[in-house]
Amino acid sequence: xxxxxxxxxxxxxxxxxxxxxxxxxxxxxxxxxxxxxxxxxxxxxxxxxxxxxxxxxxxxxxxxxxxxxxxxxxxxxxxxxxxxxxxxxxxxxxxxxxxxxxxxxxxxxxxxxxxxxxxxxxxxxxxxxxxxxxxxxxxxxxxxxxxxxxxxxxxxxxxxxxxxxxxxxxxxxxxxxxxxxxxxxxxxxxxxxxxxxx
Numbered sequence: 001x002x003x004x005x006x007x008x009x010x011x012x013x014x015x016x017x018x019x020x021x022x023x024x025x026x027x028x029x030x031x032x033x034x035x036x037x038x039x040x041x042x043x044x045x046x047x048x049x050x051x052x053x054x055x056x057x058x059x060x061x062x063x064x065x066x067x068x069x070x071x072x073x074x075x076x077x078x079x080x081x082x083x084x085x086x087x088x089x090x091x092x093x094x095x096x097x098x099x100x101x102x103x104x105x106x107x108x109x110x111x112x113x114x115x116x117x118x119x120x121x122x123x124x125x126x127x128x129x130x131x132x133x134x135x136x137x138x139x140x141x142x143x144x145x146x147x148x149x150x151x152x153x154x155x156x157x158x159x160x161x162x163x164x165x166x167x168x169x170x171x172x173x174x175x176x177x178x179x180x181x182x183x184x185x186x187x188x189x190x191x192x193x194x195x196x197x198x
Contacts, residue, residue, distance in 0.1 A: 016050065023049040030166040036159075040148055045104070045159060052105045089137060096133040100152065103127030108163020109171075128156035 024046040031042050107114050107123040114120045135149035152159065 019053060020046065020050045023047075023053075026166060026170060030169065031162060034162050034165065036162060038151070041151060041155070041159070044148060044152065045163070048101045048105055049109070049163075051101070089141075093134055093137040096130040096137070100127050100130035100134060100149075100156075103130065104152075104156065104160055104163065108160040109167045111160070111164040111167070124157050124160060127160070128153045131156060 024043065027042050027046040027049065031037070031045075036042065103123040104127050107120060107127065111120065114123055131149045131153035135146040135153060138144075138146035138149060
């Protein structure tokens, strides 16, 4: 039997729901401005933003020495440790979904950081490849969601560009400031203001 969440757990749940609503609203607004009118894709991208607004979710893949990994190449090398639960096919799906989500988030929201590192093209290719692999696994398992991942794969570069547009338009960091902390502080500020409204 499941019990209702209380205390801190309830606050986290409310915060996540509000954060989800915030990102869905922002994603819809930006995607409408850019002519992207697919509700399923918009909802999925908002879910990715919500998930990765927490740094512990963004950096899920750790090294064998428990160090945070922020390189896709390093993550692919370490994936067995993080995603090695259960069926190998589902392990591959979890890892590929995470890689698709991570590369979409980083190449979109933190594009300038990825460009400075010289790996934007790699992220765009790996993200598209990862989502396509998820669609293949889902198709082999007769899951209906495979079409969404095909679309995410085919439109990966465009969706990444849309997130870059969103970041520059609504979440631009002050010059010479850490783009990661600026983004997270803006989200935290929004949450503090809006959580106290109710």
